[in-house]
Amino acid sequence: MTEISRKFSDPLPCPAQTNTLPESTPEEHWKHLPPYEVKSGEQFGPVQWRGKCFCGKITYLLKREEPLNAKYCHCRVCRVTHGAPVQWAAIFHKHEMLFTNGASGLAFYSTTHGNQKHILPTKVSCANCRTPIMDEGRNMCLIFPQLIEIEGSSQEQREKRAVFNPKYVRCAVYGIVMMVSPKWSGMENSSVPMNDEGIPIEVEQ
Ligand SMILES: [Zn+2]
Ligand SMILES: [Zn+2]
Structure with missing residues (x-):
């Protein structure tokens, strides 16, 4: 990795080929x-998904079809x-996301x-309707799949949105990891559930 010189100190890493303007202040x-x-x-590049907040002032695009990962989190935060x-969240690289409208209204x-400055990591919401838009980290963002606009019947929408479904759920209460859709040794729900390695999962009765 090449070292990139930075003119000021800010909490953002400075990746190669950014369009940083010379007159940019750290805040901007x-x-x-x-x-x-x-x-x-x-x-x-080609758009895979479009997201929108409740009031419609904030819109964004995603160019990656499947998230890097997805999760249901029920921690207190x-x-x-x-x-x-x-919380249902899907992880993308920040460069796979682009605000098309309302980025100034975030x-x-x-x-x-504990303040409202853009310091990473940060929670990002619509300043108008307060819909949570994403949790932004240094390189990744957690988007919320309910904001993704999908056309078709509710059945079709559910099927298409399933690409954002997590494969595992980490239970905050018991600290265990459960598979959302386990593999089955035979017929679904009437055979033995297996983990990713094909080893049967012991289910407590
Ligand atoms: Zn809004
Ligand atoms: Zn959480």
Whole structure:
């Protein structure tokens, strides 16, 4: 990896070939990095998914079909910040995401600093309707698949959205990892569930 010189210290790593403007201040630097930078559709590449907040002011694109990973998290932070029994999140590289509308209408909450500055990691929401948009880290972002717009009947939508389903659930209460869709030795639900290595999973009765 080549060392990249940086003109100022900021919490963002400075990847190669960013479109950083020379007059950028540290506070504005992140606006020139994915997923906030301004890019044409051609520069971004083929779009796989479109996401939108509740009020519609924030829209974004994703160019990767399957997330790197996905999870259901029911830790207390996720339950409180989403007002839901569980957070459903899918992980993408930040460069696979692009805001197409409303990037200036985002609100940030730095969990480590407890303020609304753009300091990573940060929770990102719509400043208008307050829909959680993503949890942003240095290189990755956790998006929320319920925001992805999918056309068709509700059955078709469910099927297409299944690409964001996690394969495992980490249970915050018991600290165990459960498979969401186990493999079966024979017929589903009437044979022995197996793990990824094909070893039967012991199910406590
Ligand atoms: Zn909104
Ligand atoms: Zn959590």
